[in-house]
Amino acid sequence: MTPQPPALPFLRLPSTRGTDDQERGAPGARPLADWPLTVLVGVTGVGKSTALHALKVARPGLRVLPDRREVTDAVMLWPLAGRPVTDREERFALTARYRETHPGGMAQALASLRADPAHWGQEAVFDGLRGLDEVAYAAQHFPAWRFVALGAPDAVRVRRLLGRADTFDRVRLEGSRATGDLRDSLEALPGAAEVFSSAELEELAALGAAHAPAEVLSKVRIVLSERRHYDPAAAERHLRTLPPERALVLDTVALNPEQVAARVQAWAGAAGPGGGRA
The missing domain is CATH 3.40.50.300 (P-loop containing nucleotide triphosphate hydrolases)
Incomplete structure (x- = not known):
């Protein structure tokens, strides 16, 4: 069977026939x-x-x-x-x-x-x-x-990401493992010094007392990645x-x-x- 893209119920994808749910909404679709x-x-x-x-x-x-x-x-x-x-x-x-x-x-x-x-x-x-x-x-x-x-x-976004435990919010951590001092690991992330002040990096490093350092690094990387693209x-x-x-x-x-x-x-x-x- 040919793999199908994820379905969007009651919506039709561009240039596709669509699933039953999509076809059901075809007449008059705008x-x-x-x-x-x-x-x-x-x-x-x-x-x-x-x-x-x-x-x-x-x-x-x-x-x-x-x-x-x-x-x-x-x-x-x-x-x-x-x-x-x-x-x-x-x-x-x-x-x-x-x-x-x-x-x-x-x-x-x-x-x-x-x-x-x-x-x-x-x-x-x-x-x-x-x-x-x-x-x-x-x-x-x-x-x-x-x-x-x-x-x-x-x-604030980093703290919210740590609090919501969304399994989607993950990235690979190769090259930026939380080894040694978390503050140094955060500062070493590309773009961190441009996005976060020294005081904010200290506050983020302090989050390692309540969260795994690797998780703190992961959420900071998500924020930095988005700032690069948006x-x-x-x-x-x-x-x-x-x-x-x-x-x-x-x-x-x-x-x-x-x-x-x-x-x-x-x-x-x-x-x-x-x-x-x-």
Whole structure:
């Protein structure tokens, strides 16, 4: 049997026949490029999943598209690797290859899907886009999309990654094992001195008292890898240039998940008819 890409229920992949679930939504399917999507923007550990959960609690029945990871697996990675890819560094490398021919990255991958309106309704939420290239491409090419950017400092993101125990958040540690002093091992990671201050590196090293040093190194490497591929600050700056009804930027350190959900709902409601409501 020919291997099949991961299924995205009630969505059709570009240039594929699709699974039964996908075909069931074929009549009248619309490109997501034309949908009034509400798109969450942010890198790993800023609180997108937590905020999305709070939104679903506040608004039961909210339709949420398959997340970035699932769309990446089906649209970006499968055509390049032909197999599941779990290592974060390898995923970054393959998605970089995808972007060589698709400069909009995830924005283009998402827009290439067709959705069944009978299942998704007329609006939906997606988690999420990252970095300036994806955000700028989406804002320019998909005028019906609206954006909610969530941000948090990099050191906070590391602590959140350590706390959530997500089995997806792993990378190979060859060449950066936590041997000897954790502070020295952290500082030796490529890019660490540019991303973290000396005081932040000290704080991260102190996390080794409660977590395995190898885990601390792994989470820091994830944050550094994302910073190499995506610049969250540049994405936020671009979103701030859009009309306020198209973009909302929130700090997930200053706001708890319930406050984030309330701000998003108030912003979506204020957009009036035609706005993508979250």
